[in-house]
């Protein structure tokens with residue numbers, strides 16, 4: 409299924425190089441304030457196994473495949489040394505926008521979270537306006553939080569005083585994305601303005617998903633993440649297939665630690681075409697990380713791997729019961745991958 413033959417290391421080898429950390433976040437994001445990560449050490453470097461806790465083992469197994477690729481095989485050949493990234497602005501009040509943007513020095517693109525549960529369109533409009541005052545290209549991410557009608561209304565309002573680069577997952581289902589894209593095309597034709605492009609994120613989790621949403625006519629752009637897709641090489645194969653359909657990709661993080669970010673940056677650095685800034689700048693959302701933060705220069709990050717700092721890793725160690733939980737998950741996902749390989 410993964411294409412590239414890569415033999416599965418024995419479980420004992422994975423366990424020997426495993427460390428579980430818990431990273432504190434500066435702001436609540438995706439409903440969480442700490443991010444747990446299991447680091448793996450292999451002959452080619454480090455890998456990150458960090459599926460969100462609520463994911464089932466079958467889905468989490470793809471993340472393990474990705475971690476093993478990073479630590480046992482290493483990155484694919486790069487065609488660029490640095491990767492432009494976007495600022496990621498959580499659903500904070502507009503007054504906090506300058507403080508958030510200051511963590512992304514030189515970024516010319518910002519992604520703004522919208523449609524947060526319990527918030528209003530007025531708050532989204534204020535947050536996006538505050539971002540527009542500082543950043544050239546603005547995209548929004550609703551995480552599927554709008555109904556079709558809400559998305560139509562919100563996107564027209566949010567693009568009334570400046571273009572949106574795209575709207576990421578405005579509605580939850582592929583069908584809604586298709587219909588929204590149609591409605592937005594009608595508005596564009598009637599107003600003479602450009603249509604707001606749609607990017608699919610949550611609609612793309614497994615390797616077969618992106619082609620499904622693209623064929624249905626639900627996406628102009630594909631948000632792709634290394635770990636859920638099963639690794640850097642799996643992402644590159646997908647990007648090539650999408651390029652054949654005229655759909656560019658945006659490589660993003662899944663709130664990765666500095667190690668996991670290395671895999672995203674390496675995949676982005678290996679893409680033949682890179683049209684958009686990548687969502688790989690979220691390291692700044694952590695209060696502490698397993699390695700010194702990469703330095704963002706002119707809105708870009710170096711694509712090189714980092715080595716976790718043992719002192720930081722020790723200081724960020726998860727509690728013994730959380731570490732046990734992660735090791736149990738590692739065992740189960742390893743078992744799933746070995747059944748797959750038979």
Ligand SMILES: O=C(O)CCC(=O)c1ccccc1C(=O)O
Nearest residue numbers: 438496519660661662663687690
């Ligand atoms: O794309 C970015 O700018 C950062 C990554 C990001 O937003 C994200 C991180 C973890 C989980 C979900 C998402 C998301 O894109 O919705």
Ligand SMILES: [Mg+2]
Nearest residue numbers: 549551576609
């Ligand atoms: Mg998203």
